[in-house]
Amino acid sequence: MAAAVWQQQVFALDARFNAHRAPNHPNFRTLYIRRRNQLLRDHSKGEDSAARRQYLRIRGQLLQQRYGVMCDPGRSRSVSARSSSRISESPESACVPSEYSITPNDQRQVVPTKQAEASRAMVGGTTIAENYAFVGVHHIFDQHTAAVTMVKFANNDRSRLCCASFDGSVSICNVTASPPCVEVVFRGHERGVTACDWSISNDLVVSCSLDGTIRLWHVASEKCLRVVNDQVVGAAILSCVFQPANNNMVIAGNSYGMVEVLNVSAGIYPRGGTSKLGGKILSLACDSSGRLVWAGNDRGTIVSFLFDAETGRLSKCRRLVVAENCPVTCISWRAWISREARDPTVLINCAANVVCLLRVVDKEGSLQLKRKFTIRHKSYLVRSTFCPIMSFRQGACVVTGSEDSCVYFLDIEREGKPCVNKLQGHACPTLGVSFNYDESLLATSDYQGLVILWKRERRAGGATGQACS
Template identity: 80%
Template sequence: MAAGWQQRAFALDARYNAHRAPNHPNFRTLYIRRRCQLLREYTKGEDSLIRKQYLRIRCQLLQQRYGVSCDQSSTYSRSISARSSSRVSESPEAPRFPSEESFLGEQGAVVPTKQAKASRAIVGGTTIAENYAFVGVHHIFDQHTAGVTMLKFANNDRSRLCCASLDGTVSICNVTADPPYVEVVLKGHKKGVTGCDWSVSNDLMVSCSLDSTLRLWDVGSQKCLRVVQDQMGAEMLSCLFQPANNNMVIAGNSQGMVEVLNVSTGIYARGGSSKLGGEVLALACDANGQLLWAGNNKGVVVSFLFDLETGRLSKLRRLTVAENCPITCISWRAWISREARDPTLLINCAANVVCLFRVVDKEGSLQLKRTFAVRHKNYLVRSTFCPIMSFRQGACVVTGSEDSCVYFLDIERDEKPCVNKLQGHACPVLSVSFNYDESLLATSDYQGLVIVWKREKPTTNSAQQNT
C-alpha cells in the first residue's frame, strides 16, 4: 500500500514538473529526484486517510500554483512536430482487426496451465503481479534534451544501458554503479537518432539517424569506426545487427526500403535491398537470423527470408495489421513460457493497441492471438517481452503509452490483463527495456527523461500464500 501511494505522489509531481522553472531543466530534474528521495524516506507508518488527504491537498495547491488541471491528457495535449506527425499519421477510421477466434481455432493455451504445479514450484509460487512489482525509482537520467526514442540494455549485462535520442546523441549509462552515472555521450549524428542496437558481444553498437547515416561505434574506445550514408539519401528510421552474423546490419529508411549493410566494408549487400513501401519504422529477426519482419507507417508487416551468406532478402508474407496505422515496434520471442513453445511477435500499432501474433510457419506467417488496448496514436511507442522464460502460470509483456504510463500486461488474462502500472513520466512513454535478469526496468519519454525502476522482491509470506 505504501509503495502504491508513493508512486501516485511521484506521478503527481512528475505531471507538473514541466511547469517548474521552464528555463532551467537541470533544476527540474534535481527537484524531481529530491522528491523521489523524500517519498522513499518519509512514507512509512502513515495511515491511508492521511495519504489521501495529502494527495488531494497537494493536487489542489499545484493546480492553483500553475493554473492547469492535474489531468495528464489536458496538461500534455500538445501535438508533436510536423516531421514526427507525418511519420506517424492517424487513421481517419478505427481499424478493423481480424477476429481472434478465426485465427486461433483449437490450438492450445499460450501459457502454462493451472495444473503446471512443478513449474510454479520452481519460482517459489510467486504470481505474475508479485514478480513484476516494479514500484521504486532506482535512478533518473536527464542527459538528453529531446525525446529518447529507444532504450536497450546490453546483452546478458545488468549494468549498461544505451539511450538513443532525437537530440542527435547516443548515451551509454551504468545503472548499477553507486551512484549510477553516464559513461559516455556519443556525438556525431547531425539530426535525431531513431534507433540503436548492441552486437552480440556488446563490443560494437550501431545507430541510425534522420541525417541519413548509420554509424558503427566501438564501445571500448568510445569512437565511431564507420559512417555509412543511406544509398538512397533517405532518413534512416530503424536498424539492428543480424543476430547470426554481426558483420551485417539491417536498416529501414523513410522511402520504404529494407537494406542490408556489410559494416566491415561499408557496402550494401547485392540483393539485400527490398521495397516495403511507406516508411520502415520497425525491424525484428528470429534467433537464427533467417527470418526478418519489417513494419511500416501504413500498418503493414512483411516477412523476409535472409540469406546468411550473401545478405540477400526474399519477400515471403505480407499482413496488414491496421490500415494506415503505423507499426512502431516489433519484438520476437521463441517461447513465452516453459509450456508455450510457439514463436511469437509482439507488435505496437498506432491504433491504440498492442498485438500478440503467433508465427505459424517457416515463412513467417502470422496469426493474431490477442490485442491489448493501450493509448497509442501519434508517437513511436515501443514494447518488450519480459526476458526471463516464465515457469509460473501467466506470461508478461511491458509497453509504453501516450498517457504517460508504463503497463505490465499478463497475456493469459481474459479480463483486466494489466498487473502493474508505473506512473512517473509527465509525457508519452516511448521506449522500455529490461536488463537480462529483470532486476531493473528502464523507461524513456518524449521530453528525454529516462527512469530506471527497481523491482520490489516478494515477501516469503506472500510467496507461501500463493503456492
C-alpha cells in the first residue's frame, strides 16, 4: 500500500513540472511522463518509507532548482493561456452561502439488511475503500491540445471512451486494446466542444459546441451524419444529452438560458420543446424513463421538466436554488444508490466548493438536500459521477473532480470523513470523470487536455488507494 501511494505522489510531482520540460516539444513531454510512470511501476518495491520520503523531497527540490519555479504539491499549478472551460461569468470569489435555499430531509439511519450481506458476498466481502482502490495508471491519452471538458464511457461497455475537448474535436478511444489507442478523432466544430453523449446502442455520439451547433456522429463509419444550428443566432450550446426513451431526440442547453428539444433525425426543433430558464444552461440530466429532465444554470438554479415523448414538449415543474450565483456544472441521476437507500437521487457539482446529493421526492422532480461534501470548486466545469455498480454493495460511492487537481472517492453513507480514496496525477484542475460499466477502469480529464486511465489494484493486504487526510 505504501509503495503504491508513494508511486502516485512521485507521478503527481512529475506531472506538475511536465509543462516546463522542452516547451517547444510537446511530444517529448508526453513520452517523458509515460516513461516515468512505467519506471515507477517497475522500481517502486522494496524501499523503506523513510527512503521514499527522502527521495520525494530531494526530487522536488531538484525540479524546482532546474526549472526555477515553485510547485506547491498542495495546490494546482498555474495553467497556460489556452482555451479553457472556465466559467466566464461566475463570481471572482464564489463562496459557500451560510444556508442553502433547500430544506435538509430527515436523517434516516441506514439499516443493514440480508440483501446487503449478499451484496458484500458478490464483491468478495471487501470494504468500500478496498473496492475503490484505484491507484495504478493504466494509460495516458494526450491527443487533445486544450481542456477535455467531458469524458464518457459507452453504455454497458468497458472499452470505448468518448472525450470532448475545447480544441474543437471529439475522440473515441479503445481503452482495453493492447496498447490502448485512439480509434477516431471527429473534427468539424469550429470552437470548443462543451459536452457529448452516447446513444443507447452506442452507435451514435452527439456533441455540442461554443460554435452554436449540435453534431451527430456515426461511430462505425466515422462520419458526421447531421449538423444542426441553435435556434438563437449567436448562442453557444453548453450541454446536451440523448433522450433515454427516444434517441431521435436530443435535449440541449444554450448560453441564452434555453432548454431545447431537438429531433436530431429530422434536424428540427419540435413545437413546445423549448423552455426559458435563464442564465447559461451548463448541465442536463434525465431519469431512465426520459419523463423527467433536470437543467442547471450558472446562477445556481436547477429546474425540473416533464418531457412528453410523443410530441417532444417540455413542461416546467419545480425550481430549486442551490446557491445564489454559483454555477451548477454537473447533474447526474440514479434510481437508487444502495440496497439500503433506494430513493431516486441526483448528484450535482456546484461552484460553491460543494458536491451535493439530492433526493427526488415526487413525480415532478422536486429535490431535497440529503448530503453535501466539500471540495475545491469555484471557477471551472468540474464534474462527478455515481459509481455504476455500487448498488451491489453495502454503502455507496461517488467520484468527483476538483480544482486542486485531485480526484476524490466519497462514501456518501459514511458519517464523519467521507473520503475513502484520493488520486493525484493531474497537474491542473480535474474536470471530467467516468467509469466503465464494470468499474475496472476510471477515466479522468483535466484543464490541459490530459486524460488518465486508472485501474483498480487488488491485493491480499487490502486497499492500495491513498486515504484522504
